[in-house]
Each structure stands twice: as structure tokens, then as C-alpha cells.
Amino acid sequence: MILRQLALRQGRRTLSAQSCRPWRRYLSSEVDRIEDSLQKSSQETHSIESMVNAHTKQSVPSIGNAIDATTEPGSMVEEWHLYQHMRNTIGRSGSDIMPHYKPHVLVNHPPGPAHISLELLLASQCHLGHSTSLWNPANSRYIFGVREGIHIISLEQTAAHLRRAAKIVREVCLRGGVVLFAGTRDGHERCVVKAAELAGGCHLFDRWTPGSITNGQQLLEHCRMKVVNEFDEEVPGFENQLQSMPVIKPDLVVCLNPLENFVLLRECGQNNIPTIGIIDTDADPSWVTYQIPANDDSLRSVQLVAGVLGRAGEEGQEARKKAAREGKITFRPPPHLEQPQAAAERPELEKGERVDPIEFMHGKRPQRADGAAKEEWGYGEA
């Protein structure tokens, strides 16, 4: 009897699952996943029950009923939508809540460059510098004054520099550049990851391994590289060329705590990589290319800056993709990258022969065993 009811119940569920579900799918996939897992677990429970009942004289009371009642196909999705509907209509009754600071919103849904205002910067504590005895006089141009023994950073300067930095990030991302967001203090992880996600770049929240740029060939040789087209789709056929490609360096580095990342910033300077950094009153402004005078000790201030720059990168990525859809390519491929057909026409490297990537980059090309001239290979002068 139980088995018959089981089959019937499952049959109905399967049928109605097909009819009720499809149009809701696109609305809440996470709720459907929870529902699916609940359904699976209730089915497992039933199968165990039926197995036990087959072997014993006394039947096990079915505990699946309660679960069934709650997981009719589509019902949990419906419940969730009803809950949301109630929250949006009745849940706001009674009083209007004044706009206030929500920490998770600042990290997960940061404001963009258009939302920069002095009020926002003030509320995020960006103006609070360090004790006056600890200042770096090179920062005097950014300081508004002194209060309670600390320097107050001029928020007009902060706003202007932040807007400039946002424009730089946007333009780099528009041209397909790789931005590295680096923030190595406690609490920087989430905002750094989010900013990198928005800008399509890379993040760093642990210690910078010294030499990752200057000695990148050693430290990062195992990192996979890929060639993508203007739609960010991977293009096959470049495997041979990628083997001899030098390791990628970032095109722009955003550092949220320059005081602790001198090595990173120095490596960037040595490799002509522009840097953006949050410069507090005790930091050295010459360590970065583009300074953002702001408080680097307050998490709220740092999350705001990271969020704004992340949003700027997102705008650049969107503009790049839009241009790609219209047929405009906004970037130039690396100079030593060739189309796979051209590469195929060239004689292959002999077995065991390896080209040194740095020399390749500097123009040295593989020679044939008989020392044939370079022109036959189709290369220009190095």
C-alpha cells in the first residue's frame, strides 16, 4: 500500500513539476535548488521506509508527510515570493526609516563615482588623518587643518583625486587592461574581492610575494594563461605561443594600504606600472603614481574607495563589451602575438628546444639548425 501510494505521489509530483515549474525558473534558482534537495531527501526517506516496511511486521509511521506538505512542487518558490511581496507592501508600514549606514551594503553594493559627495566622504570618515606629530610634510597640500590633535584631510581634495582615480580605472578597463586591487589589512578582503570582481581584475588580500613582478617568470610560471577575443571568449590555437609568452603583469595597481606594501609599489615603479593608493597624512605620496588622500585606517573609508574604483572598473568593462558588440575593438593585442595560422606555417621548434620568454620578448627569435636568416621566418627586425 505504501509503495503504491509512493509511486502515485511521485508520479503526480513529476507531472506537475513539469507543468508548474518552467516559468518560475528564471526568477529564483537558489530557492529551486533548496527545493530540489528537499525533494531528493524526502524521496530517500520514502525509499528507506518502504525497504524497512517490506521486512518488518509493524509498519514504520511515515515521517515524510510533513515534508511533503511543505515541498509541493513550486510551493516553496511561491512562498518565497509571497514573503517578499508582504515584506515590500506591509512590512514597511508604520514608519519610514531614515537612510542609514549598512555595512554589508557598502561592501556588496558599493556606490559609484557619480555618488561621490563631500557628505558621503565625511560620513565614511575619510577626512580623519593621523596625529600631527606623525605627518609627512609632503602631504601638506592635502590637509585642511588640525583638530583634536589630528590632521584633517581636505575632502575637496579627496573627492577630486578619487574622481581622477576612478577615471583612470575606467579607462584602463575600457582598454582591456588588468587591474590589481591590493589590500592586505584585516577586513580588506571582502571589498578587495568585490572590487576586482566588478572591474574584471585580480585581487590580493594576503601578503604580496616579493618578486611577483620583477621575478614573475620564476614565481608565476605555473599560472595558466589564455588568449581571449573581444567578447572575452577563449580562443584556441595559441597554446604553442603561450608556452613562450612572458608572465602577465598588471596594467594598473590599486593599493589600499601603501604603507604596508612598499615592495609591491616599488616593483610596479620599476616596471612602469601605474599605481593608485590611499595616502593618509603619514604616508609617502611619492610611492604611488596617483594619490587618493583619505583615511586608510577606517574600514568604512577604505571600503568606500575600493567600492567606487570597482564600480568605475565595471563601467569600463561594460563600455568595452558594448563597443565589442558594435564591432569596435578598444584594445591592441600584445605585439608578439600572432594568428595561429601564421604560427602554424612557421617550422615547429625541435624537440627539447625551448625559447627563453624574456629573450623572445626582447626580440630574439629561434634559429634553425643551419642558422637560416630570420626573414624566412616572417619576422621583422627585432
Next chain:
Amino acid sequence: MMPKLADEQSYAENGIPNFLTPDAFRISWSEYQAEMLKEVNRMVSNEGTLENDSLQTVILKSARDPAKAALFNHASMAWNNHMFFKGLTKEPVPIPRPTSDAIASSFGSLDSLRSTFIETAAAMFGPGFVWLVRRRGRSPTDRHDLSIVSTYLAGSPLPEAHYRRQPVDMNTQPQGSGAPPVDDTERARLTQVQNTAGAVGPYAAGGNAGTVAKRPALGGVELIPLACVNTWEHVWLPDWGIAGKRWYLERWWELIDWNEVDRLANFDSTKYMYVDSRG
């Protein structure tokens, strides 16, 4: 912060026609709501966790804590009062089709609903609210389940508020104030089903039998408040007088915003509240 009413400006200047004069509106909304919210803000400022939460969150979190009874009272009163004034309209509104179908299936007719509503409110001795709510259907075929719920004083119809619904006048209950307290076994004997003989099937009350009917879906919504009438004396006393409660209720009935009721209830039969999966 004070919530906004759609017609607040005109209500403040001209009152609600044939219902509340500008003075009465000022007393029962402008000043009263501000006072309730001021008290809520004051009480909430002592505990940081609730400071920026919505009023509904404040209500549900303080409902079952006896130490926060005052906070619950003021917050619930503010919420109920806003629901009352939100559900008013200046001119009579025709009832949308889904709502009138639901009324017909739950109450039989509109007149029946009207008389039930007004009688319930008139019979309440003491201040409170009377609500039209939409409940979870008790069976797959029971799609539209409207009912009337009354809450004394500042009771809340929201199910999560539990015993702070205050649906009955406690002075008429044996367990209310003044009666000698009973111990737990006696209370259980008085309140819970003792004998499940004859309780057959998943929809019967008592014991294990009522598993389907009783359990809600995970995180599900049990009840949606649709409209309410405020029977606190300070609302109707200035304009309608000591003997005017019934007149006030009858006039209120004409001013129910049925469009708002329909919007809150969300009667689209392919979604929400009950999915007929066996169909």
C-alpha cells in the same frame, strides 16, 4: 520617522469627508503617530540592535519578551494605526473582481462580510482593531480564505507575534487577570486536545493526525492583513460622540480602499498561498 500618507495634506486641511474632521485627524494621526514613534525611538535607542530596523522587525522581536512589552505596545500601535489610515480612501471604490470572488466564497456575500465586520467591532468593549485577513487555505480546494480577526488594545495580527495577538478580552477568560493561577499540567489539560478518538485523516485536529493542516511551509506566510478599523475611542469620540461608535463603523465601511485590499491580498490564482499540485 513619520510615514507618509498619500492624502495627508488634504486630510489635514479638510479631514476625511463625513468621517473625521481635521481636528480629529490631527489627534488620531498627526499627533498620535508622532507620539508613538517618538516613544519607540526612545525605547529603541537603548538597544543598538533594533535602532535601524523596520517597525515590523521591532514588533516581532519584542513580541515575546515581557521586558519589552512597552516597546511592543507602541510599535504595534504605530503599525496598526498606519495600516488603518493607509486603507482609507476619500471616495467609495468598487470592489475588484478577485476580491469580491474571495468574499463570496469565504463569507457568502458582501453584506454578510459587512455585518460580521461591524458587529465584531461594535461588540468589542474597549479599544482595539478589527482586521480583515487572508489566511492560508486549509485544503487544496480552499483557495480564498478570508476571515475577521480582532485584536484588543495594541495586539498584532501577525502570526509571529504569538500571544501578543490579544484576540480576546482577557477579563472574560478564566485564565485572565484576577483568576488564581493554574499549574502547567492543568493549563495543558484546559488548552490542548486530550482525546484524539475519531481524529482521522491528515486534516483533523489533535495528535499526529493534523500534520498536513497544521504545518506551514518553510518560511511561509500564514496570514496577510488586508484592512482594519481602529476602534480606539480617541479616533471616533471627538466627532461621533459617546453613542456614535456604530455610526463611525458604518461610515468606515464605505471608505475601505478595496484596490489596496486587492493589491495586498495578491489573489492571482496561479500563484501564492496555495498551489494545487494535484490538478
